[in-house]
Structures are given as structure tokens and as C-alpha cells.
Amino acid sequence: MTAILGWGRYPIVDTEMIRPRTMDAAQRATVRGDQTVARGNGRAYGDAAIGGRQTISMTHLNRLRSFDAEKGVVTVESGLLLSDIIDTFLPRGLFPYVVPGTSLITVGGAIAADVHGKNHHQEGGFGEYVESIVLAVPTGETIRASRDEHPDLFHATIGGMGLTGTILEAAIRLRPVETGWIRQRTIVAKDLAAAFSAFESSDSVTYSVAWIDCLARGAQLGRSLIFLGEHARSAELHGNALANRFPVGRTPLSVPINAPAFALNHWTVAAFNELYFRAGARKAASPVLVPAHPYFFPLDAVGNWNRIYGRRGFIQHQSVIPTQNAQGTLAEMLGRIAKRGGSSFLAVLKKLGAGSGIISFPVPGYTLALDFPMRGDLFSFLDELDELVIAAGGRLYLAKDARQSRTTFEAGYPDLSRFREIRRSTDPAGKIKSRLSERIGI
Amino acid sequence: MAVAQQTVLILGGTSDIARATALVFARHDWVVRLAGRTLSELQREADDISARTSRKVTVHAFDVLNTSSFVEFADTLPELPDLVISVVGLLGEQSRSEVDTEHAKEIIRSNYEGPALILSLFAERFVARGHGAIIGISSVAGDRGRGSNYFYGSAKAGFSAFLSGLRNRLAISSNIHVMTVKPGFVRTKMTEDMKLPPLLTAAPAEVGEAVFKALGRRKDVIYVRSIWWLVMLIIRLMPERIFKRLKL
Ligand SMILES: Cc1cc2nc3c(=O)[nH]c(=O)nc-3n(C[C@H](O)[C@H](O)[C@H](O)COP(=O)(O)OP(=O)(O)OC[C@H]3O[C@@H](n4cnc5c(N)ncnc54)[C@H](O)[C@@H]3O)c2cc1C
Numbered sequence A: 001m002t003a004i005l006g007w008g009r010y011p012i013v014d015t016e017m018i019r020p021r022t023m024d025a026a027q028r029a030t031v032r033g034d035q036t037v038a039r040g041n042g043r044a045y046g047d048a049a050i051g052g053r054q055t056i057s058m059t060h061l062n063r064l065r066s067f068d069a070e071k072g073v074v075t076v077e078s079g080l081l082l083s084d085i086i087d088t089f090l091p092r093g094l095f096p097y098v099v100p101g102t103s104l105i106t107v108g109g110a111i112a113a114d115v116h117g118k119n120h121h122q123e124g125g126f127g128e129y130v131e132s133i134v135l136a137v138p139t140g141e142t143i144r145a146s147r148d149e150h151p152d153l154f155h156a157t158i159g160g161m162g163l164t165g166t167i168l169e170a171a172i173r174l175r176p177v178e179t180g181w182i183r184q185r186t187i188v189a190k191d192l193a194a195a196f197s198a199f200e201s202s203d204s205v206t207y208s209v210a211w212i213d214c215l216a217r218g219a220q221l222g223r224s225l226i227f228l229g230e231h232a233r234s235a236e237l238h239g240n241a242l243a244n245r246f247p248v249g250r251t252p253l254s255v256p257i258n259a260p261a262f263a264l265n266h267w268t269v270a271a272f273n274e275l276y277f278r279a280g281a282r283k284a285a286s287p288v289l290v291p292a293h294p295y296f297f298p299l300d301a302v303g304n305w306n307r308i309y310g311r312r313g314f315i316q317h318q319s320v321i322p323t324q325n326a327q328g329t330l331a332e333m334l335g336r337i338a339k340r341g342g343s344s345f346l347a348v349l350k351k352l353g354a355g356s357g358i359i360s361f362p363v364p365g366y367t368l369a370l371d372f373p374m375r376g377d378l379f380s381f382l383d384e385l386d387e388l389v390i391a392a393g394g395r396l397y398l399a400k401d402a403r404q405s406r407t408t409f410e411a412g413y414p415d416l417s418r419f420r421e422i423r424r425s426t427d428p429a430g431k432i433k434s435r436l437s438e439r440i441g442i
Numbered sequence B: 001m002a003v004a005q006q007t008v009l010i011l012g013g014t015s016d017i018a019r020a021t022a023l024v025f026a027r028h029d030w031v032v033r034l035a036g037r038t039l040s041e042l043q044r045e046a047d048d049i050s051a052r053t054s055r056k057v058t059v060h061a062f063d064v065l066n067t068s069s070f071v072e073f074a075d076t077l078p079e080l081p082d083l084v085i086s087v088v089g090l091l092g093e094q095s096r097s098e099v100d101t102e103h104a105k106e107i108i109r110s111n112y113e114g115p116a117l118i119l120s121l122f123a124e125r126f127v128a129r130g131h132g133a134i135i136g137i138s139s140v141a142g143d144r145g146r147g148s149n150y151f152y153g154s155a156k157a158g159f160s161a162f163l164s165g166l167r168n169r170l171a172i173s174s175n176i177h178v179m180t181v182k183p184g185f186v187r188t189k190m191t192e193d194m195k196l197p198p199l200l201t202a203a204p205a206e207v208g209e210a211v212f213k214a215l216g217r218r219k220d221v222i223y224v225r226s227i228w229w230l231v232m233l234i235i236r237l238m239p240e241r242i243f244k245r246l247k248l
């Protein structure tokens, strides 16, 4: 038995851990599964990558299978890390179309959660750039699925949180880029309305994300910095960047031990926010060139930063609210958070388009991600936020979830029955089960 | 003028250490030939390295226990390589080796007999040609026998002694370089289930980089993490009277 946990360090569960080193072994582990689920690099925050009894760790299956330079399509084993793809292909002028806020996730995890990046409003999620997958299902077959072959299974697996089977391989289309630099522009928004209008007026920009100061209240509620970015063309490089067209990533530092929870009290967070705003506002005036790595993955340089929340762990609450209700509902949520105080270290706002999979998280609207250190009354407070989300027609992201109720889940994902039906066909005996699927009854 | 590409043959090509080492050589423009027991798994490694580096990688069937096949194996390679690296090894199970002679024999043969004989064969061909280099992945376990793995350790000791003898002979008579690598702990398939001290444990990629760098500097014996030099100094100097009572 191995104690397994997600990035939020809650919950921690003992399961049997299986670590296949060959495709055959991964396939067999799926077919013989006893309440099992595939696991990537464990960057889901809650219990999505924790099996009921067994967990199949895919990280040893990290080979490239082939690379088609003409099409920019790379076929990989599903345990390959995005960071490995970036290290290998960025110097050759290729970058994944979609990257989340960390590069330390596997291709399998990226597909299973249909992860979104800062360009979702423009270019969709990770699933859009998956050409095909090879999936091991519990009935014993190994199925190649794509938009043409087994399209239902393909669309159930994208965003399907590992519940349709174990993704063994995937072919991914990469984006040609002229440089490894991002041209970043920052907009300072004095309140939530200003943030929304900044998003709406930057709709054609490839990358956008807002960092919200959760402690600002009253007239300043929702004040934020909005970071816009485009891949820099060769001709746009200047200064240091000229000599270094494809800058390399930073080596990670790490937070070695669980920091005491009090390190993150109201005052440290407020001071952090204040600093952040001054620095952001100073830089806001003109566009700057930023290497891709710190632009997309600022926290990867800090290793196990999740430990700063202390040994009790934390919960990330990420919801999406359909566009027409977004501003009102988010204002209400932020108001309650500010009033409760001492909460979120990071609050991130992004605009989303439609998802690619049957139960993919994204729907057209705005998504807000909030971190909450674990403490006594947290779950009842989050239940309150859930009610606001559901009332506005929104839903919660399963890759971040560790505690939503079954009712909240079912209200948020109305296409569930179709997903359940496909799942029954590939897993009639119910061999695949994660703590997440058990908890919310997928 | 383009220099002819150099060729490295890696025996035990399916191991994590071989994979990492092959990748470093391929990145430096070497042609890589991987040899081992399971061609399909070797091909998987070859495809990975090719896709990453656009370099040529070939695979070759090789079983270190089948010593009578060695001449034919060497004869049927596309060329006599510039460098041979033996990564082959078998940790085995100590407790089983204590009661099962066949298992003990397999450990001895996989870590000493086979690697020494195949490298010896290549050494003679290198001498005849006039150049070549040989690298053997041995182990600190060979520096002093321990209760927890003495068949493995003694076989590695034999292999290390073989490499130092070969180096001694060839240093005097030819310009063929022989290098011994004692990696210390490495996080691989072999050590998957062991609890290893982080400071003393290298990633396979570190081993690959260290091997490549040390070859360039024509080193004789290397540890991957330099702290092992100190650890082994202490272990070697300890009086047997004390050493025999330690649980190691
Ligand atoms: C700092 C940080 C920032 C993040 N930013 C974002 C973001 O911007 N956007 C976003 O969308 N997400 C984001 N995430 C979440 C993360 O991208 C997802 O949780 C992703 O799924 C993690 O991938 P993983 O390889 O770690 O998979 P795990 O966490 O191990 O697993 C996640 C899910 O994928 C399934 N799975 C994994 N491998 C396979 C496989 N081979 N076959 C079938 N199913 C599989 C698991 O069963 C599980 O349901 C962030 C996470 C962190 C820690």
C-alpha cells in the first residue's frame, strides 16, 4: 500500500500502486483492474488520480514513439511530461498548442482533464490538438480512437478523467513558433467591471489571464492585473533576446518541508498582493519580452510550492460561470471571500470557450480559481460558493475538486448520461473507479 | 570538412541508465547501437531517441549469458564501433541466491562472466584496429562485500578488477581507453522499490552526462556523485572487525 495524494495534499489515501514499464503491462493492469484508475504526474489537486483500491502510475511510460516533422505531430506514450515535449521541441520551433499553469503534467493527464490554457477563448483546450489516442479498456481491447474512429469514445476520453480506460499513447499536433519568447502586455484593472471590459476588448489576443486581488473590497472589489501575451516573432526580438531565440527553462528550487500554516495569514497575503500590484502597475506601460517558461509556468521554478499551505493541505475551488451571468456571480463570490478574509493566495480569472469532450470542464464563460488553506469552516463556506455557481448555470473543474457534492456535480454536468452510457460499454464490470468517481457518482 | 560520425554500442540497451546515456551520445551526434535481450523494448528506446534527436539508432539481439554467441554478435554488427559500453547487470535477490545455486550463478555470470568476456573480445578487435574505447558500468557494491548483496557485489568486484587490469595492459601497449563507472545509487527499475537517500542517489540522466563528460576527459574510474568517493573511502578503511557487525 502507498499513501497517495493530489497537489492539494488533501485527501491522502492508501491504495495499491502499480507502476507499469511497458505498454503491455499497463494494458494488463487495466484489464485486471480492481477499482483502479490511471494516474499521471499527480498534479490534479484532489482525488481524481487516486484509485478506489489500485492506482496505475503511468510516469514510466514516457517515450516518444515518432515525430512527423512535416505535420508537426508527435506521437508519445501517455506518461510523457509536457516539460519534456517543450524541452525537446521548443528549440526546434514547436510548442504545445495548449499548456496549463504547470508544465509538470503528463500527456495522459492533459487529455483526461482536457486542460485549458490562457488561450482557451481563442483556440480551445488540449483535446482540440489530439489527433488520436490508443486506449486500453477493461473489456480487454486496445482501441485506437480519433474524430473518425470510435468518435464517441474519443470524445468521452477527452475530459473523461481516466474513467473510460487507460490512455496508452496519443498523437499531438504542435504549434510552430518562431521564438521561445512571449510578448507580454499588462493591463491594470481598478475593479471587476474594468477587468471584464479588458477581457472583452482583448478577445482577439491569443493569451490572456487575470490575477485578482482577493482582499480588495468595496469599490476596489475585483481589482486585477490582466496579462496578455502573443508568441513573439523573430523580427520582434530585441536586446538580450536577439542572441537567445529559444531561452531555456529555469531549474527548480523547492519548498523542502511543510511550511507552518500561519505563514499564510491575512497580513502576509495582503503584503504580497500590494507588492504584486505595484510591480505590475510599473511594468504595465509597455510590452515586455518574457521567456515562455516563466510566462506560462511561473510556479514551476519553486518546486513543491504546494507545501507552503502546511501539512493540512489546501483546496482549489475552480468554477466556470457562463458569460451572461459571469460578472454578477463573480462579484458576489469575491465579495463573500473578501468578507471571510484570510483566504486565497492565488485567484486567477480566465475566459473560456467550449470544451472538446463530453464532460470537459470548459463552457463559454469565465473561470475563477481560488486557493484556500484547509481550516475548520472551509467546506461549509465552499458549499455556499457552489450554490452561487450552480444557480448561475456553472460547474466545478473535476481536476481541482476534492469535496463537491454529488448534487452539485450532477447539476453542473447535464450531459452525464451520455458519458455514463459510453463508460458502461467499455467497462461493464465497473473495474475503473477513482476516489473522485466514487464520491460524486460518475 | 565533416568528421566521420562516431559509433557507440551499448550493451543492456533497455536499462534506464543505458537510455539516458544513449540520449547524451545521440545529442552529440554519435550513431547509437542498442543491444539487449528484447528487441521490441530496444526498438521502443531507439524510436524515442531518434524522435528526440533525429539521429540514427539501431537495435541488435544480445544475451550476455550466451557467451558462445559473442563472436557472431560482434561479426554481424554494421561495423566495429568506436566505443562499447556495457550497462548489463543483474541485482538478483540476495536471499534467494543464498539457497538457490542457479540463481547465484546467474548473478555472477550476468555481472562478471558475460560483461568481461564480451568487452575482452571487443578490446582485442580494438587493439587490432588501433583505436577504440571501452566503458564498464560496475558498482560501488564491488568495493567491499556486504551481507545484503554479496553475490552481486563480488561479481561487480570481479568486473571492476577485470576493467582495471585491461586498462593497465592497454595503457602501456595501445591508445585504447578503458573507463570504470561506479554510479552509486541510481533511481531506476533495479532500485524502484528501495528507499534511497536523496543526497546519494543520482537520476539516470546524471549518469549519462557524467559518462559522456568523463570519456571526453579520458578519466579512468568515476563515481557519478562525488560524495561517493568519501563514502567509499570510509567504507574501505573501516576495520573488518567493526565492518562485519554493521547491517549494510
Ligand atoms: C500549478 C498548477 C497549475 C495548473 N494549471 C492548470 C490550468 O491552467 N489549466 C488546467 O486545465 N489545469 C491546470 N492544472 C491542473 C492539471 O493540469 C490537471 O490536473 C492535469 O490533469 C494534471 O495532469 P497529471 O499528469 O498530473 O495527471 P494526474 O493529476 O495524475 O491525473 C489527472 C486525471 O487524469 C487521469 N489520467 C492521468 N493519466 C492518464 C492516462 N494515461 N490515461 C487515462 N487517464 C489518465 C487521472 O485518472 C485523473 O483523473 C494545474 C495544476 C497545477 C498543480
Ligand SMILES: NC(=O)c1ccc[n+]([C@@H]2O[C@H](COP(=O)([O-])OP(=O)(O)OC[C@H]3O[C@@H](n4cnc5c(N)ncnc54)[C@H](OP(=O)(O)O)[C@@H]3O)[C@@H](O)[C@H]2O)c1
Residues within 6 Å of the ligand: B011, B012, B013, B014, B015, B016, B017, B018, B036, B037, B038, B062, B063, B064, B065, B087, B088, B089, B090, B091, B110, B137, B138, B139, B140, B182, B183, B184, B185, B186, B187, B188, B189, B190, B191
Ligand atoms: N540502479 C543503481 O542504483 C545502480 C547502482 C550501481 C550500478 N548499477 C548498474 O548499472 C547498470 C544498469 O542498471 P539499472 O539500474 O539501469 O537496472 P536495470 O534496468 O535492471 O539494468 C540492467 C540491464 O541489464 C540487462 N541485462 C540483464 N541480464 C541480461 C542478459 N542476460 N543479457 C542481456 N542484457 C541483460 C537488462 O536487460 P533486460 O531489460 O532484458 O532485463 C537491463 O538492460 C547495471 O550494471 C547495474 O548493476 C546500478
